[in-house]
Amino acid sequence: MSEGFRMMGFIDLDRVIEIERRNYDFPWTRGNFADSIESGYCCLVMERSGFVAGYGVMMQVLDEAHLLNLSVAVNWQGMGMGKKLLMHFIDTAKGMGMNSFHLEVRPSNSVALNLYRRAGFSEIAVRPDYYPAEKGREDAVLMRMDL
Numbered sequence: 079m080s081e082g083f084r085m086m087g088f089i090d091l092d093r094v095i096e097i098e099r100r101n102y103d104f105p106w107t108r109g110n111f112a113d114s115i116e117s118g119y120c121c122l123v124m125e126r127s128g129f130v131a132g133y134g135v136m137m138q139v140l141d142e143a144h145l146l147n148l149s150v151a152v153n154w155q156g157m158g159m160g161k162k163l164l165m166h167f168i169d170t171a172k173g174m175g176m177n178s179f180h181l182e183v184r185p186s187n188s189v190a191l192n193l194y195r196r197a198g199f200s201e202i203a204v205r206p207d208y209y210p211a212e213k214g215r216e217d218a219v220l221m222r223m224d225l
């Protein structure tokens with residue numbers, strides 16, 4: 079089975095929100111995704127056997143790409159899909175002429191941290207109290223990669 083990538087449309091949002099709510103304690107809202115599409119961010123879905131199995135959102139700031147969301151449906155996690163989706167965003171950013179790629183991740187999210195480190199991202203800063211958490215706030219690790 080192979081993956082296909084395409085632009086996310088409003089028609090995908092029911093499925094995207096379903097995945098999002100299962101993946102995160104503090105999920106993006108439908109409005110966050112709609113705003114991202116309307117703002118012209120690079121919003122992509124990854125299909126497997128004709129079903130949306132993952133998605134991501136990348137924003138462009140001058141020559142910097144910023145990954146705002148990267149998610150794989152729970153039943154597809156741990157099978158290499160996240161890595162393929164991330165590599166597709168990296169290739170897309172290179173194709174758009176971006177010179178660097180940035181993202182934030184929770185220090186408690188060891189799966190995502192491993193994914194980004196193995197893809198070549200380096201930790202460059204900590205943003206204190208960046209994310210909402212069960213008890214108060216959680217820092218974000220800011221990661222960067224030269225393209």
Ligand SMILES: CC(C)(COP(=O)(O)OP(=O)(O)OC[C@H]1O[C@@H](n2cnc3c(N)ncnc32)[C@H](O)[C@@H]1OP(=O)(O)O)[C@@H](O)C(=O)NCCC(=O)NCCS
Pocket residue numbers: 101102148149150151154155156157158159160161162182183184187188189190192193196
């Ligand atoms: C993070 C996420 C996108 C990774 O996608 P995935 O399809 O599960 O990951 P993959 O199978 O492609 O694995 C990629 C890398 O992640 C790491 N990884 C995957 N599963 C792991 C596990 N159970 N424990 C530790 N590291 C793991 C490994 O480094 C792996 O690379 P390797 O196989 O070469 O060692 C996915 O798990 C997800 O959507 N999680 C919930 C939402 C989320 O946390 N998103 C990221 C926000 S910054």
